[in-house]
Amino acid sequence: MGIVSPGFTGRRGGGKDLPPGQYLTHEFPVLSAGPTPHILTDHWEFTVTTETGEKYKWDWAALMALPAEEITKDIHCVTRWSKLQTTWKGVSLDTLLADVETGADFAMAHSYGGYTTNLPLDDLLDGQSWIAYEYDGEPLDPEHGGPARLLVPHLYFWKSAKWVRGLVLSDTEDLGFWETAGYHEYGDPWKEQRYAGD
Amino acid sequence: MSNYLDGNAAAGALSELFAVDLTAAIAQCNGCGNTTVFAESRVYVDAPGTVARCAGCDTVLLRVVTTPTNTYLDLRGLTYLRVPNS
Structure with missing residues (x-):
């Protein structure tokens, strides 16, 4: 008879790595609220607009010229699936925002196709977020947000905007696509902040 | 492969809110003015x-x-939803 309780499943079963209310999946479910944009990297552009209206732009070549990081993180979707130890490659927002002059507290991520999601600017900094363009060693597939998506793995995955094309920085917090329809303005999976008021 | 269904897929969610079947209503898009049965x-x-x-x-x-x-x-x-009087 084993001495380890069958209730202990460790990382393989999720265990302590699963936030409350989540289940473990080894698939990579595709959630989408609209048609998948197919953006050629030749046409891709990422723009940061500050609260004073100043714009900072990167095209694909400029993004590729920046130092990239290999990222291994757990991701948690508000529809209750979690996927552990996902591997990505991308550019830290610390790098992209290093020379952006701003005193803003909030950011709205905008995507090709019209999707938006809001985040505190602090949650995009200090090694917490990236513009990711590879998943599992391959270029990011369009259905998963390629050519590049925002990756903010410490928040529910709707905050990791697919097909990201820019950030608009602001002194005030506006709400994005799902946040205006009942989802939580912040979305911490460990506090189970799924819906407004949670 | 498309990742969407036709408007009838919203019937369940809408029936929780409305007494009439809105999938049969005429809907006008606020973006382009396209006016069709919502089910489309x-x-x-x-x-x-x-x-x-x-x-x-x-x-x-x-x-x-x-x-x-x-x-x-x-x-x-939606600019409007048009539902016939019963």
């Missing part, structure tokens, strides 16, 4: 909520999000 819209259900988009211009016509305590209904993409 494109509905995305593999998402945190139900999202119906105009088949002509992809404008979001309608969103329904059901939380444990409330249902949110956003109709801002």
Whole structure:
């Protein structure tokens, strides 16, 4: 008879790595609220607009010229699936925002196709977020947000905007696509902040 | 491969809110003015909520999000829904 309780499943079963209310999946479910944009990297552009209206732009070549990081993180979707130890490659927002002059507290991520999601600017900094363009060693597939998506793995995955094309920085917090329809303005999976008021 | 269904896929979510079958209603898109039976819209259900988009211009016509305590209904993409009097 084993001495380890069958209730202990460790990382393989999720265990302590699963936030409350989540289940473990080894698939990579595709959630989408609209048609998948197919953006050629030749046409891709990422723009940061500050609260004073100043714009900072990167095209694909400029993004590729920046130092990239290999990222291994757990991701948690508000529809209750979690996927552990996902591997990505991308550019830290610390790098992209290093020379952006701003005193803003909030950011709205905008995507090709019209999707938006809001985040505190602090949650995009200090090694917490990236513009990711590879998943599992391959270029990011369009259905998963390629050519590049925002990756903010410490928040529910709707905050990791697919097909990201820019950030608009602001002194005030506006709400994005799902946040205006009942989802939580912040979305911490460990506090189970799924819906407004949670 | 398309990742949407036709407007009838929203019937369940809408029947929780309305006494009439809105999938048979005539809907006008606020984006392009396209005016068709709502059932001809494109509905995305593999998402945190139900999202119906105009088949002509992809404008979001309608969103329904059901939380444990409330249902949110956003109709801002519709100029109108026309339902015949019974």
